[in-house]
Amino acid sequence: MSLLIGALTIGFILSLLALGVYVSFKIFDFADITAEGSITLGAAVAAILLVNGWPPLAATAMGALAGMVAGAVTGVLAMRFQINRLLSGILTMTALYSINLRIMGRSNIPLMNERTAMGQAEELGRQLFGKETVSALGWEVGVRDLSALLLIPALIVIACLLLFAFFRTQLGTAMRATGDNSQMVRAQGADDRWMVILGLALSNALIALSGALLAQYQGFADVQMGIGMVVWGLASVIIGEALVGTRQLGYAIAGAVLGSVLFRLLVAIALRWGLNPNDLKLITAAFVFAALILPKLTARAARARKWRAAHA
Amino acid sequence: MLELISVSKTFNAGTVNEVRGLRGVDLRVRESSFTVVIGTNGSGKTTLLNAVAGVFPIDDGTIRLGGEDVTRWAEYRRASKIGRVFQNPFTGTSPSLSIAENFALAAQRGRARGLGPAVSRTVRARTREMVRQLNMGLEDRLDTAIGTLSGGQRQALTLLMATWQRPALLLLDEHTAALDPKSADQVIQLTDRIIARDRLAALMVTHSMQQAARYGDRLIMMHRGQILFDVDGERKKRIRAEELLERFEELRRLELLDEGAAEMLAELYV
Numbered sequence: 317m318s319l320l321i322g323a324l325t326i327g328f329i330l331s332l333l334a335l336g337v338y339v340s341f342k343i344f345d346f347a348d349i350t351a352e353g354s355i356t357l358g359a360a361v362a363a364i365l366l367v368n369g370w371p372p373l374a375a376t377a378m379g380a381l382a383g384m385v386a387g388a389v390t391g392v393l394a395m396r397f398q399i400n401r402l403l404s405g406i407l408t409m410t411a412l413y414s415i416n417l418r419i420m421g422r423s424n425i426p427l428m429n430e431r432t433a434m435g436q437a438e439e440l441g442r443q444l445f446g447k448e449t450v451s452a453l454g455w456e457v458g459v460r461d462l463s464a465l466l467l468i469p470a471l472i473v474i475a476c477l478l479l480f481a482f483f484r485t486q487l488g489t490a491m492r493a494t495g496d497n498s499q500m501v502r503a504q505g506a507d508d509r510w511m512v513i514l515g516l517a518l519s520n521a522l523i524a525l526s527g528a529l530l531a532q533y534q535g536f537a538d539v540q541m542g543i544g545m546v547v548w549g550l551a552s553v554i555i556g557e558a559l560v561g562t563r564q565l566g567y568a569i570a571g572a573v574l575g576s577v578l579f580r581l582l583v584a585i586a587l588r589w590g591l592n593p594n595d596l597k598l599i600t601a602a603f604v605f606a607a608l609i610l611p612k613l614t615a616r617a618a619r620a621r622k623w624r625a626a627h628a
Numbered sequence: 629m630l631e632l633i634s635v636s637k638t639f640n641a642g643t644v645n646e647v648r649g650l651r652g653v654d655l656r657v658r659e660s661s662f663t664v665v666i667g668t669n670g671s672g673k674t675t676l677l678n679a680v681a682g683v684f685p686i687d688d689g690t691i692r693l694g695g696e697d698v699t700r701w702a703e704y705r706r707a708s709k710i711g712r713v714f715q716n717p718f719t720g721t722s723p724s725l726s727i728a729e730n731f732a733l734a735a736q737r738g739r740a741r742g743l744g745p746a747v748s749r750t751v752r753a754r755t756r757e758m759v760r761q762l763n764m765g766l767e768d769r770l771d772t773a774i775g776t777l778s779g780g781q782r783q784a785l786t787l788l789m790a791t792w793q794r795p796a797l798l799l800l801d802e803h804t805a806a807l808d809p810k811s812a813d814q815v816i817q818l819t820d821r822i823i824a825r826d827r828l829a830a831l832m833v834t835h836s837m838q839q840a841a842r843y844g845d846r847l848i849m850m851h852r853g854q855i856l857f858d859v860d861g862e863r864k865k866r867i868r869a870e871e872l873l874e875r876f877e878e879l880r881r882l883e884l885l886d887e888g889a890a891e892m893l894a895e896l897y898v
Contacts, residue, residue, distance in 0.1 A: 505707035
């Protein structure tokens with residue numbers, strides 16, 4: 317049960333990563349690999365501030381803000397200096413590795429003894445339930461696990477609503493149109509380059525927020541924690557698309573969250589069944605690869621069937 | 629209104645692919661004048677429109693629009709004064725956004741975009757009213773993604789969007805060329821109606837000699853990056869499509885001669 321709750325909670329935390337990847341990859345059609353550095357950046361900034369006694373909420377917000385700056389840097393490299401988009405992300409990501417080490421001062425910061433947002437949630441839960449374990453659906457569940465599982469999804473729902481509302485404003489609509497048709501956006505008098513820079517800042521703020529929360533939930537920030545995260549987020553977005561479709565903004569946002577949670581559950585089950593954790597990234601990559609080529613293969617198969625039917 | 633003073637543009641300068649798109653073009657377009665631009669392939673007519681729209685920086689010359697020097701303005705900034713419809717019916721709209729959202733973008737053309745709702749009640753009401761005049765039944769489908777509509781429908785919508793905020797200048801780049809004959813006819817008539825109704829200044833590039841003869845109050849023919857022929861007023865009204873085709877035939881014959889002789893002949897006879 318604790319394993320299941322843990323998987324769900326991490327799934328919700330990483331849904332912010334999935335939303336960030338959705339914004340850059342899907343809305344802006346920008347393969348932004350900055351995410352691998354900015355998720356660690358969010359964790360690093362939040363962790364070092366917590367160690368220095370900052371209130372958890374402020375530390376988390378600063379983590380997100382740092383991610384925003386990192387995203388904007390990639391945006392400026394790609395749009396103002398016209399550097400290849402993938403390369404812009406790689407440059408920022410590489411620079412962030414050193415920056416993250418500088419921020420943390422070492423490669424790993426434990427947060428077990430700090431006052432974190434999770435600790436606050438736990439205190440809140442303890443006051444609410446008045447005991448250490450609670451019986452949920454017949455299982456005894458620790459207050460810490462339960463508080464996190466209640467608080468995090470609430471936070472994610474708020475983030476989703478804000479994101480949905482933002483993308484329906486004048487500015488947000490122009491940003492969505494930019495990924496769709498940048499020529500049209502210019503013809504309507506909006507600076508499409510600025511839109512992309514803003515979009516990457518937003519995307520990486522979400523991703524860094526995800527990193528800041530993840531560090532507080534798992535109890536440490538590590539300089540390696542970003543590796544493979546872009547593919548992870550992409551896998552979540554793809555699962556979400558398969559679940560709810562992509563036609564409308566609201567569905568796509570909800571899909572990214574559902575995809576992230578479901579993906580994390582699948583991973584937990586696979587690990588439980590004895591999957592070697594070292595193979596996880598290979599399998600994730602293979603999954604995304606399959607999800608990318610399957611639609612093409614089925615379309616080709618359908619064409620071939622049609623051709624045979626027509627020439628029989 | 630619009631003023632081009634010896635505007636030049638060379639593409640791929642200094643390479644084997646060098647193309648002299650515009651060669652010292654001078655052009656003045658008056659307020660509420662509908663100017664039609666024709667010319668052979670590669671004559672520079674689309675380049676002329678793109679230079680005005682700010683798609684690329686020009687090499688030489690000055691472009692003034694509504695009394696302001698816009699030569700160094702970026703494309704998006706010039707859009708505050710310019711409405712555009714493109715040859716490709718898919719270029720003017722954002723396919724995954726709804727009709728209402730596309731119009732909401734057009735409603736803010738040239739204005740700051742803030743955190744107010746894009747599709748406000750007034751935007752929706754105005755969009756419905758504008759779309760209804762198309763008689764395409766789209767006024768009840770304002771939340772449909774524009775990408776699901778036909779090229780003709782999208783081009784008509786693009787035209788409405790380009791003229792929502794009355795532009796100082798309307799640029800039409802062969803905007804009916806990619807449409808089927810029936811849609812092309814609908815769109816060109818709508819164009820004529822809107823330009824007359826709002827008394828817009830417009831530059832329309834076209835391949836159709838029928839359109840060139842029938843519409844507009846001024847006609848410009850371009851050749852090799854220069855304006856070769858410019859008529860307006862009564863002469864424009866009298867011009868027929870056949871006469872324009874003869875002009876093109878003449879040009880083709882000139883092309884067969886070597887360049888020096890062609891220039892001499894052009895000076896003597898054109």
